[in-house]
Amino acid sequence: MRKWSMQELGRKSIADFKEAPKTPLVVVLDNIRSMHNVGSVFRTADSFLVEKMYLCGYTPQPPHRDINKTALGATETVAWEYTATTVEAVQILQAQGFKVYAVEQAEGAIYLDQFDPLAIHSSTDQGLSGAPKIAIVMGNEVEGVADEVLDICDGCIEIPQLGSKHSLNISVAAGIIIWAITERIVLK
Template identity: 45%
Template sequence: MRKLRTNELGRISAEEYKKTEKTPLVIVLDNIRSCNNIGSVFRTSDALLIEAVHLCGITATPPNKEIHKTALDAEKSVPWTYFEKTEDSIQQLKEEGYRIFALEQVENSIMLPDFEVKKDDRLALVFGNEVKGVQQQVINQCDGAIEIPQFGIKHSFNVSVSAGIVMWDLFKKFRY
């Protein structure tokens, strides 16, 4: 077994990326304080051909050297929009026909393995602040909530880890 060189990975160009069919998924970041988490979400979004990222509230926006450290230019390939209030992002997405789901531990949440997508679904996922989670007033606007099953003594994942887990799961459900 030999590790592949970068030029052997078959990466598409920036122009090809723009033309590639995207996964019908928008990521909404609700007051994320860590630029490393933001950058990581951009990088995962690029890898999984996510439609767009909405940056809301205190969430930093590109260009930003701390975001760039983990995004590695994905902040340039993935379309993003800034909203002062997360509720405005949610409202716009609803008007565009998206179903909105918070990633949060709430009453009647749907466990990720049980969450089903239809091929014609357009979904948006809301990820919340590293300490406070998704704001209750934002949860109130959502169509539901998805929860990642956890089995240890901790009750949460890092937000960028949660985003990676859920984006990969939904990418598979849309594509396969």
């Protein structure tokens, strides 16, 4: 076995990335403290051609060397926007026809292994590609998704955990969720 070379990987240029069809998924960061977490989520969003990211509240924004350290250039490829509050971002997305899900351990949450975006969305919730328009809200490292945001989300997705901590780093949780949704709506 041998590793693929950079040329064999077929990496997209910034221009090619911007022109490529996107996964109809938006990632909303709710008051994330760590620039490394923000950069890591940008990098994951780039990996799966996520449509856009919203950076909300005091979530750090590019350009910043600590974000770039983990993003490895993904802040140049992934579209992003800042809003003063996460509530504002959720309302914008809902007005555009997105179903918005908080990623949180909460009463009534759907376990990720049971979350089927194709089965739970009607045709009016779908983008031009026929895939559902979904946004996920990733919460603060300590407090999680803010209560006022949970109150207006269309649902909640929980990552089942088997250990004693029942806590994942936000960048790890984002990677799990983004992969699962991409796999279910794009790679099906």
